[in-house]
Amino acid sequence: MDIKVLGTGCANCKNTLALIDQVAQAKSVAVTLSKVEDLRDIMGYGVMSTPGVVIEGKVVHAGGVPSRDKVEKWFTAA
Numbered sequence: 001m002d003i004k005v006l007g008t009g010c011a012n013c014k015n016t017l018a019l020i021d022q023v024a025q026a027k028s029v030a031v032t033l034s035k036v037e038d039l040r041d042i043m044g045y046g047v048m049s050t051p052g053v054v055i056e057g058k059v060v061h062a063g064g065v066p067s068r069d070k071v072e073k074w075f076t077a078a
Contacts, residue, residue, distance in 0.1 A: 001031045001075075006042045006052035006062075009035075013051040015065050020053070023071045 003020060007013030017035060024031045036042055036054075045054055049063035055074060 001029060002034075002056055003031050004034050004036050004054040006036045006045060006047050006054060007050035008037055008039070008042075010050065012065050016051040016053065019065065019068065020071055023068065023075060027072070027075045029075045 005017045045059050047062045053061040
């Protein structure tokens with residue numbers, strides 16, 4: 001599963017990255033987790049508030065750290 005966290009490096013972006021990694025490990029889901037920090041790339045996804053989360057090319061979250069429940073649902077739905 002390819003997951004990108006969109007953000008310029010703020011605390012919320014780092015917390016989102018860590019949360020996704022923790023949930024993926026807890027659920028034994030193999031993920032490729034990457035960080036997109038370039039503003040042009042972020043805007044290319046149509047995300048105006050960070051952090052944003054993109055799974056398999058689709059924006060699933062933007063603005064604020066997602067809840068743990070929300071992150072778990074992404075892995076359940078996959």
